[in-house]
Amino acid sequence: MAGPMAHSRARRNPAEGRAPVRxxxxxxxxxxxxxxxxxxxPGITSDYGDLRLAGHQSxxxxxxxxxxxxxxxxxxxxxxVAGLAFAxxxxxxxxxxxxxxxxxxVLWLYGLAVDHRTGANVIPVNPADGWLHLxxxxxxxxxxxxxxxxxxxx
Numbered sequence: 001m002a003g004p005m006a007h008s009r010a011r012r013n014p015a016e017g018r019a020p021v022r023x024x025x026x027x028x029x030x031x032x033x034x035x036x037x038x039x040x041x042p043g044i045t046s047d048y049g050d051l052r053l054a055g056h057q058s059x060x061x062x063x064x065x066x067x068x069x070x071x072x073x074x075x076x077x078x079x080x081v082a083g084l085a086f087a088x089x090x091x092x093x094x095x096x097x098x099x100x101x102x103x104x105x106v107l108w109l110y111g112l113a114v115d116h117r118t119g120a121n122v123i124p125v126n127p128a129d130g131w132l133h134l135x136x137x138x139x140x141x142x143x144x145x146x147x148x149x150x151x152x153x154x
Contacts, residue, residue, distance in 0.1 A: 029083020097144030
């Protein structure tokens with residue numbers, strides 16, 4: 001029978017006491033690491049045999065929807081590692097979320113402007129990626145601004 005003492009001996013939650021912006025940045029980083037790994041898994045990535053190093057010819061689709069390439073997956077992995085590194089400080093976490101979110105908004109604009117059937121679509125992106133990039137950009141900027149507030153200031 002576990003009483004109140006059992007709980008006090010439990011391991012401390014590593015996120016306990018960490019600023020919300022740091023937790024948010026670390027969570028986003030882990031999400032990008034997961035997506036980067038999933039992009040290399042056949043079955044989760046459809047048409048895996050059509051995965052290319054880069055460019056619009058890559059026919060692989062993460063979850064059967066989002067066009068990916070080896071470069072695209074490696075960028076997700078690098079962005080995930082960056083999120084974990086920047087989450088070590090409040091200022092870094094906020095910069096990662098706001099700056100990274102702004103970067104995803106630029107990527108969304110790139111997806112609108114680029115001809116998806118040409119070599120200029122090097123990452124590659126498709127319309128589904130565009131909507132995802134818009135959502136990620138807005139979500140990350142919002143997380144950075146809302147969770148990055150200094151205590152006592154509005």
